């Protein structure tokens with residue numbers, strides 16, 4: 028309990044200071060990395076680093092403190108051996124690699140598939156995920172404003188996913204949030220009219236409690252929206268030539284080269300990946316060039332700038348062009364945010380180079396990635412450091428060279444305060460163990476906010492809670508009107524869908540909620556730090572034509588049964604039917620008393636009912652109460668084992684929520700679940716005392732009861748008395764709220 032608390036807490040300032048003192052005494056660069064504090068503050072070039080460049084390889088992999096396992100082996104934040112970082116420059120001595128430019132996919136109909144893959148980052152092979160054959164990340168989709176697009180998506184993963192169109196104004200049913208689940212092997216074909224302005228958006232998975240994992244594995248991609256207004260400006264727009272996608276994230280690796288994505292323990296990577304490439308370099312012409320930068324991290328923020336401190340111009344924020352190019356030397360980008368900048372390489376020598384840098388050292392406490400630890404739950408080798416994110420090698424200018432940047436880009440019309448009808452307030456709560464909004468962890472059936480269609484609202488999000496966050500809302504683009512701790516940044520003056528929410532501060536934005544009213548399909552708002560989001564820092568809102576007509580229960584809560592694709596498919600039923608008579612898989616786990624046990628041992632003497640719980644499906648929770656009744660009624664004749672495709676914490680929460688008395692075990696490797704191809708449904712499988720499958724039944728139904736009675740009779744025992752189950756559905760799907 029105490030350890031849990033420790034892990035969830037961020038370092039308070041005093042502790043931070045102590046880390047600095049400790050660091051001064053202990054600081055040594057990890058092998059393969061160097062930290063340098065240049066007197067002029069100039070980041071050293073890689074060739075300045077001590078010794079020849081080292082080849083990437085397991086031997087050179089920096090060793091993190093507490094490498095033995097997630098959480099640093101119980102040592103608490105930072106792990107016992109973590110070194111503090113004094114805010115110096117982090118330099119990689121590994122060889123540079125060519126930046127990958129994700130291919131473009133254009134057209135009104137786009138085919139997209141997400142598949143497990145592998146890539147060699149270090150010495151060994153790392154399992155990854157990628158779209159359309161990429162071994163990490165995915166193609167850049169191009170949409171034209173005003174066109175109706177259809178995406179035909181296929182989920183080739185062995186688990187549920189969703190695809191969310193981050194930043195898009197579209198119907199909730201097309202949004203790809205946690206409700207639009209796509210089964211393993213399943214397809215989804217959303218279609219919508221592109222209403223967004225020209226700009227840089229992105230797509231990524233959004234399945235509740237699996238978002239961090241799937242994003243960490245590499246699932247995501249950019250979307251470029253084009254429109255005539257942007258087209259006529261003459262800005263650099265030759266993709267990959269003078270219009271460059273730059274996607275920033277970082278990853279940590281286990282000793283066997285797997286990505287680690289263990290919730291709050293693995294929010295910071297040790298290795299920066301730019302478009303999925305470590306130590307990236309690229310060529311850009313000696314002229315004005317455009318960078319489209321996305322922070323696709325799990326938690327880390329970036330303070331971006333160029334190594335020679337040159338000025339650059341921001342031309343677009345999350346939701347498109349700003350009114351006029353804004354000159355700046357530093358730009359903050361938190362998770363989920365995008366920016367487009369113009370930088371002039373016209374005065375650069377061909378053959379020269381320029382580094383795009385992250386100046387993340389010495390940030391105020393609460394800045395994500397500013398923690399001084401170099402390892403452990405709150406640290407990484409990149410934390411509290413300045414590091415290069417892209418080396419730009421300057422090549423000869425091309426024919427499309429822009430002579431002068433436009434003075435005016437567009438004229439944005441933001442909603443006016445005089446139009447505001449509702450001033451909504453949200454407060455960040457928790458942190459022990461997980462963050463939430465207003466003390467309510469996300470629940471699929473809970474509507475947190477209702478907005479009247481057509482209303483203009485301000486939302487003030489207050490964060491007095493331990494750490495900084497990245498607030499993101501679906502459906503709308505907003506304008507930040509004020510911040511409690513400082514003026515609204517010059518880099519965040521345009522349309523936004525994501526905003527930095529520093530510790531001890533509030534941010535207020537204004538938005539108009541037009542179109543797409545629905546009393547049955549909700550939009551999401553959440554922290555875009557995927558570990559926080561998965562932990563429950565998410566809420567949902569309805570845009571309703573008539574909020575007062577929404578049906579409420581006795582407690583005053585809105586009755587909300589989210590519509591999701593039903594997890595039971597014809598193929599699933601057929602597969603399960605075929606599996607009848609197969610032998611039980613060899614599945615071992617630890618029981619409640621901490622003793623190792625196996626399915627075979629469990630089945631010996633008594634038949635076993637394996638009951639699979641799919642955590643995304645509310646009908647599973649309903650089913651748990653039904654299966655629980657079977658356990659109480661027939662417990663002396665059989666054994667019920669509930670298997671949840673999640674970690675043990677979720678398993679514990681589930682059993683408590685359903686008040687289930689049967690043994691509940693997690694199946695994190697999906698061993699049993701995959702054996703029966705029932706990844707995402709409530710499913711029951713009856714295993715005889717000899718270990719063979721008697722009946723494999725997708726869903727939970729009265730047929731399970733019949734089979735149980737028959738089995739027990741066949742085994743020579745007295746058939747159990749008929750039990751009346753009020754909740755026993757006659758059909759596979761009846762009783763399930765999902766249609």
Ligand SMILES: [Cu+2]
Nearest residue numbers: 496554556559
């Ligand atoms: Cu957060």
